[in-house]
Amino acid sequence: MNENLDPYDADRPLRLSCACGRHSNAAEHNAAIAQTEAAATLRARSEETDFEERSRNFIEAALVKALFPQDAVRRSFLKAVGRRTAQAAIASVLPVASLQAMAQERAPLEKRDLKIGFIPITCATPLIMAHPLGFYQRQGLNVQLMRTAGWALIRDKMLNREHDATQFLSPMPLAITLGLGSTAAPMRAATIQNTNGQAITLSVRHKDKRDPRNWRGFRFAVPFVHSIHNFLLRYYVAEAGLDPDTHIQISVLPPPEMVANLRAGNIDGFLGPDPFNQRAVFEEVGFIHVLTKDLWDGHPCCAFGTSAEFIRQNPNTFAALFRSVLTAAAMAREARNRPLIARVISPRAYLNQPETVVEQVLTGRFADGLGQVRNVSDRIDFEPIPWQSMAVWMLTQMQRWGFIRGSVNYRQIAEQVFLLTDARRHMEALGQIPPGGSAFPKFTIMGKVFDPAQPERYLNSFAIRRTGA
Amino acid sequence: MAASTKTFLARSEGLKAGLLSLLLLALLLGIWHLATTGGATAAVSATTTPLTAEQIEYAKLMGHDPTGGDAAPRSGFPTLAQMADVTVKHLSAPFYYYGPNDMGIGLQLAHSLARVAVGFLLAAAVAIPLGFLIGMSPLAYRTLDPFIQVLKPISPLAWMPLALFTIKDSSLSGVFVIFICSIWPMLLNTAFGVASVRRDWLNVARTLEVSPLRKAFFVILPAAAPTIVTGMRISMGIAWLVIVAAEMLVGGTGIGHFVWNEWNNLSLPNIIFAILCIGLVGMLLDRMFALAQRAVTYVE
Numbered sequence: 001m002n003e004n005l006d007p008y009d010a011d012r013p014l015r016l017s018c019a020c021g022r023h024s025n026a027a028e029h030n031a032a033i034a035q036t037e038a039a040a041t042l043r044a045r046s047e048e049t050d051f052e053e054r055s056r057n058f059i060e061a062a063l064v065k066a067l068f069p070q071d072a073v074r075r076s077f078l079k080a081v082g083r084r085t086a087q088a089a090i091a092s093v094l095p096v097a098s099l100q101a102m103a104q105e106r107a108p109l110e111k112r113d114l115k116i117g118f119i120p121i122t123c124a125t126p127l128i129m130a131h132p133l134g135f136y137q138r139q140g141l142n143v144q145l146m147r148t149a150g151w152a153l154i155r156d157k158m159l160n161r162e163h164d165a166t167q168f169l170s171p172m173p174l175a176i177t178l179g180l181g182s183t184a185a186p187m188r189a190a191t192i193q194n195t196n197g198q199a200i201t202l203s204v205r206h207k208d209k210r211d212p213r214n215w216r217g218f219r220f221a222v223p224f225v226h227s228i229h230n231f232l233l234r235y236y237v238a239e240a241g242l243d244p245d246t247h248i249q250i251s252v253l254p255p256p257e258m259v260a261n262l263r264a265g266n267i268d269g270f271l272g273p274d275p276f277n278q279r280a281v282f283e284e285v286g287f288i289h290v291l292t293k294d295l296w297d298g299h300p301c302c303a304f305g306t307s308a309e310f311i312r313q314n315p316n317t318f319a320a321l322f323r324s325v326l327t328a329a330a331m332a333r334e335a336r337n338r339p340l341i342a343r344v345i346s347p348r349a350y351l352n353q354p355e356t357v358v359e360q361v362l363t364g365r366f367a368d369g370l371g372q373v374r375n376v377s378d379r380i381d382f383e384p385i386p387w388q389s390m391a392v393w394m395l396t397q398m399q400r401w402g403f404i405r406g407s408v409n410y411r412q413i414a415e416q417v418f419l420l421t422d423a424r425r426h427m428e429a430l431g432q433i434p435p436g437g438s439a440f441p442k443f444t445i446m447g448k449v450f451d452p453a454q455p456e457r458y459l460n461s462f463a464i465r466r467t468g469a
Numbered sequence: 470m471a472a473s474t475k476t477f478l479a480r481s482e483g484l485k486a487g488l489l490s491l492l493l494l495a496l497l498l499g500i501w502h503l504a505t506t507g508g509a510t511a512a513v514s515a516t517t518t519p520l521t522a523e524q525i526e527y528a529k530l531m532g533h534d535p536t537g538g539d540a541a542p543r544s545g546f547p548t549l550a551q552m553a554d555v556t557v558k559h560l561s562a563p564f565y566y567y568g569p570n571d572m573g574i575g576l577q578l579a580h581s582l583a584r585v586a587v588g589f590l591l592a593a594a595v596a597i598p599l600g601f602l603i604g605m606s607p608l609a610y611r612t613l614d615p616f617i618q619v620l621k622p623i624s625p626l627a628w629m630p631l632a633l634f635t636i637k638d639s640s641l642s643g644v645f646v647i648f649i650c651s652i653w654p655m656l657l658n659t660a661f662g663v664a665s666v667r668r669d670w671l672n673v674a675r676t677l678e679v680s681p682l683r684k685a686f687f688v689i690l691p692a693a694a695p696t697i698v699t700g701m702r703i704s705m706g707i708a709w710l711v712i713v714a715a716e717m718l719v720g721g722t723g724i725g726h727f728v729w730n731e732w733n734n735l736s737l738p739n740i741i742f743a744i745l746c747i748g749l750v751g752m753l754l755d756r757m758f759a760l761a762q763r764a765v766t767y768v769e
Binding site for chain 1: 526570571726
């Protein structure tokens with residue numbers, strides 16, 4: 001008997017749909033129930049006391065680590081002022097002051113109804129999952145998630161104040177603050193949404209061209225000009241001796257359109273966000289050439305941010321938002337939650353992707369399109385700390401490719417836009433930070449060390465660049 | 470006798486045309502069916518030697534079922550059965566609302582129609598009075614003509630970035646784009662209709678010393694109405710063409726955004742269903758204006 005149309009089932013009404021009447025067939029009905037169950041399980045996990053403890057520790061550790069990236073400095077600071085004073089100092093000066101207090105004292109919210117923009121990609125996982133799991137609600141916020149059609153619109157809707165906060169590509173707040181490709185408006189990156197989680201996907205036609213030196217004449221797509229994707233792709237081909245401006249062609253495509261274009265043969269590959277790398281594999285039109293994790297492990301990708309104005313006018317609302325997103329990030333970092341999260345964020349209202357595709361991205365056990373099952377548990381991660389040196393690196397790349405002309409005060413811009421240093425400045429004003437404390441750790445990108453203390457020297461060390469020799 | 474034969478002939482011709490249309494539809498669906506099912510059977514027969522555990526997992530991750538027969542290729546053109554499935558799914562719950570990112574096809578169409586209605590009415594409110602002015606005064610016509618000639622051929626979507634920048638609201642920008650694209654046919658047709666009202670009628674009105682307002686409403690308007698409604702019909706056609714593209718660009722809600730969202734998911738059945746909806750709604754809108762046109766047409 002067709003389970004959709006069983007007239008003798010007393011438990012369900014007789015109509016051409018499922019038992020609850022909201023789905024056209026039983027399979028969809030069951031999928032919806034599975035999603036609700038997954039959300040309930042995750043919500044229950046987030047309410048376990050030890051998760052709250054872990055989450056609090058995670059957030060606090062993240063902040064302390066951001067303030068004192070060098071462990072020796074942190075230790076000497078703690079020895080000098082003592083644990084209590086250090087905690088109080090951090091709690092009193094951070095823009096997220098109430099983070100540490102979490103549930104205890106909550107200042108009244110200036111604004112409850114918020115619209116948050118997002119692009120349907122797995123980078124937005126914490127920001128999206130906080131919605132079905134009720135993390136915003138728990139902070140007293142009524143959030144509407146607004147799916148947006150591309151990064152240019154994300155920028156415009158932020159500038160137009162249609163959205164209160166948004167997912168950004170992490171270089172975007174820098175670019176908008178500097179007025180590159182838009183009117184200048186001060187934007188802030190509050191947290192990094194995700195680290196890693198991108199890949200270079202090539203068309204299946206190019207399975208024999210794994211060496212980037214053979215990529216002359218290739219057409220690539222990246223999601224936006226000011227994106228880590230553009231910078232990493234340029235960096236990668238330049239390391240292979242190709243000039244990204246003349247030897248290959250790079251065009252901007254909204255992530256969702258990349259797979260369609262790869263299938264149509266309009267592009268040879270893309271450096272894009274997941275799940276579209278995995279979707280290209282799933283559609284049998286592409287294979288994963290290299291994960292960006294293998295270029296720069298722990299690179300930032302998307303950020304969660306808003307305008308400086310919004311933070312100034314709604315500090316408590318901002319803190320509540322910050323808490324919601326960080327709680328979600330803490331949850332998303334735990335491997336056991338990942339399959340459930342994939343189920344919760346795959347439906348049409350969020351990513352609108354097959355669950356198995358999203359699950360492969362989040363769990364890191366995936367088909368690579370070349371016949372192998374790979375296991376890379378940190379294919380995507382959700383480390384929220386906006387290291388200022390990340391911003392400095394992005395600025396050097398923006399200069400390298402001629403997006404910024406003239407000299408740049410790296411440190412000042414980085415500190416202005418990537419929020420954690422705001423806290424640092426406050427601490428210095430209070431005389432709390434010992435000299436030598438740095439929020440500018442070094443990174444290694446494709447085997448080359450980046451020292452944020454010497455951005456000019458780093459910039460000049462590249463043979464292929466657009467700046468004056 | 471002659472008249473009845475004529476109606477009979479007309480009716481039988483209508484019948485014939487209807488029958489032929491149905492036949493053509495059946496033929497097209499038949500071709501569709503044959504074209505989409507042929508590939509699937511070929512794919513199933515390709516199964517060969519037993520698979521290792523890893524190969525099985527790989528196949529599963531790729532969305533295939535390695536144990537049973539493979540379903541029709543996911544990415545291929547949808548079969549008629551898949552289309553029917555999708556159609557039933559959408560039509561069984563056309564007005565569900567699970568938040569701004571997931572709502573029924575009926576609500577999406579309603580959003581698009583509302584945008585078109587607002588933009589179109591605004592355009593009519595501007596174009597018709599302005600058209601009257603241009604039609605009645607050759608001076609006004611000559612003054613405005615260069616502007617109209619330059620602005621008319623601009624693709625409405627080209628206005629989008631400018632609209633977003635100045636209006637600072639994405640759904641108002643959508644309305645603006647509808648406004649700007651529907652204004653020209655209405656303006657030009659109104660002007661043309663007004664300018665070509667028969668001199669005799671205007672002279673009669675002058676002889677009877679009719680007030681200018683009365684003249685405009687009771688002499689010129691009825692005389693120019695068929696041309697004006699034709700302009701409105703053309704405008705509506707363009708507006709409906711443009712709204713889909715505009716919504717794909719701006720996103721948020723509407724049938725255009727629905728198409729975009731299903732494009733993300735590479736879901737052809739949903740896209741085809743949306744295309745059919747767009748066509749049907751467009752046809753209904755056009756029918757509406759055709760009726761209005763018939764109502765205002767007169768025989769001299």
